[in-house]
Amino acid sequence: MAISHTMSLVFLALLLLGTASEATNDGKTWCVAKPSTDETALYDNMNWACSQVDCSVLRQGCPCFYPDTVTNHASVAMNLYYQSRGRNKWNCDFKNSGLITVTDPSYGSCSYQ
Numbered sequence: 001m002a003i004s005h006t007m008s009l010v011f012l013a014l015l016l017l018g019t020a021s022e023a024t025n026d027g028k029t030w031c032v033a034k035p036s037t038d039e040t041a042l043y044d045n046m047n048w049a050c051s052q053v054d055c056s057v058l059r060q061g062c063p064c065f066y067p068d069t070v071t072n073h074a075s076v077a078m079n080l081y082y083q084s085r086g087r088n089k090w091n092c093d094f095k096n097s098g099l100i101t102v103t104d105p106s107y108g109s110c111s112y113q
Helices: 002-016 020-027 039-052 070-084
Strands: 030-033 098-101
Touching: 030 070, 039 070, 070 098
Parallel strands: none
Antiparallel strands: 030 098
16 A cells, blocks of 8 residues: 555656646647545546546556556546647646646656547
């Protein structure tokens, strides 16, 4: 549990500490889960978002499965929904558990659209 919490904090720090060149990113934004959100809400977000968009990249063996954490999976699902709906602020709200970032959260072979 402590490792999961630490990974969430590292994930948030990486998102928020982008360089100035990343921040210009042609106005592109991404939606991720707030690490302070409880797991039940994140599961709800993930399940709802995946009922609206294709979340197959989250299946085991697919690019965004690891790290296998609720925060990571919810972030990917929430971003898929956010991107598919035109990157409007309200499409990342998820009952105030979403966070819009200007730093691309993609990692390894997991590409956030």
